[in-house]
Amino acid sequence: MSQHVVSLKTNIAVWLILLVLTGVTAGVAFIDLGPFNTVVALVIATIKALLVVLIFMHVKYASDRLTKVVLISALFWLFLLLGLSLADYTTRALR
Amino acid sequence: MADSPIVVDRRNPALQHHFTDMEQQREASSLGMWLFLATEIMFFGGMFCTYLIYRLWYFPDFAAASNSLDITLGTVNTAVLICSSLTVVMAVRSAQLGKRQQQVIYLALTLVLGLAFLGVKAIEWTSKFEEHHVPGPTFNFEGSIPGHPGQPIDQQHAQIFFSLYFAMTGMHALHMIIGVGLFTYLLYHAWKGAYTPEYHTPLENSGLYWHFVDIVWIYLFPLLYLIDRKK
Numbered sequence: 242m243s244q245h246v247v248s249l250k251t252n253i254a255v256w257l258i259l260l261v262l263t264g265v266t267a268g269v270a271f272i273d274l275g276p277f278n279t280v281v282a283l284v285i286a287t288i289k290a291l292l293v294v295l296i297f298m299h300v301k302y303a304s305d306r307l308t309k310v311v312l313i314s315a316l317f318w319l320f321l322l323l324g325l326s327l328a329d330y331t332t333r334a335l336r
Numbered sequence: 337m338a339d340s341p342i343v344v345d346r347r348n349p350a351l352q353h354h355f356t357d358m359e360q361q362r363e364a365s366s367l368g369m370w371l372f373l374a375t376e377i378m379f380f381g382g383m384f385c386t387y388l389i390y391r392l393w394y395f396p397d398f399a400a401a402s403n404s405l406d407i408t409l410g411t412v413n414t415a416v417l418i419c420s421s422l423t424v425v426m427a428v429r430s431a432q433l434g435k436r437q438q439q440v441i442y443l444a445l446t447l448v449l450g451l452a453f454l455g456v457k458a459i460e461w462t463s464k465f466e467e468h469h470v471p472g473p474t475f476n477f478e479g480s481i482p483g484h485p486g487q488p489i490d491q492q493h494a495q496i497f498f499s500l501y502f503a504m505t506g507m508h509a510l511h512m513i514i515g516v517g518l519f520t521y522l523l524y525h526a527w528k529g530a531y532t533p534e535y536h537t538p539l540e541n542s543g544l545y546w547h548f549v550d551i552v553w554i555y556l557f558p559l560l561y562l563i564d565r566k567k
């Protein structure tokens with residue numbers, strides 16, 4: 242299969258969702274949700290990032306699986322970096 | 337021999353001799369670009385990791401320092417980058433459909449939006465310099481911990497926040513400047529009609545780069561600007 246051409250409608254829809262989510266994340270920051278403010282902000286950011294990766298970067302339509310393997314490996318390494326570092330720093334007080 | 341598919345495909349002048357056909361060539365360069373982006377994720381990952389650890393340690397000071405950033409400009413800039421991602425997508429789409437004029441328009445729009453982002457960033461940085469919020473000997477951050485009016489901010493911890501702020505937005509801005517350079521190159525070649533539905537790999541891969549830089553900002557915005565805005 243040759244490259245997939247994403248429809249104009251899909252692109253515009255993703256763009257609008259991204260803009261709305263930007264507004265939502267800025268607005269929600271002013272509402273007191275306790276520790277969930279950070280969680281909501283990161284969940285919204287991740288939804289936005291996923292939309293960009295899957296639709297705008299064509300990963301959803303990629304015909305070769307290698308692209309997905311590289312992406313998932315990169316995220317795995319990132320979580321190793323963040324996870325193992327935090328496993329150290331967040332448990333130092335527990336001694 | 338004469339009717340082998342290899343010979344037929346060789347007609348495209350953009351096909352390099354070591355690839356079997358255009359499809360294979362396209363997938364190979366796309367894979368290369370994704371590998372590069374994987375290294376970029378780790379590059380920014382180091383800074384995000386540092387940020388995360390200090391934010392956990394010095395949360396109140398980070399919250400106070402974060403509140404001094406201009407949330408309006410930050411939100412506007414996020415929207416500007418998202419719009420530029422759309423124009424990049426549309427430029428790639430125009431190339432896929434063989435519409436040269438649209439390609440040129442969308443690439444030019446991308447450049448305008450990219451420069452607008454950098455302009456807003458310059459305004460934000462200028463005010464940080466004027467307020468003495470730049471880490472260094474003249475650093476001075478007045479204020480108290482959010483929700484605790486009597487508790488002053490630790491200058492050292494606030495400096496760590498602003499060091500990370502300048503390092504992360506600075507690295508992001510550097511990537512944007514490189515992106516503007518790339519897209520100026522693309523605009524010139526698109527104008528000359530270099531990108532066809534069969535071959536537009538430079539445009540496609542630069543697009544991937546631009547979207548990656550957008551994603552970095554999608555995380556930087558809430559992490560730097562929205563730590564503790566609730567009153």
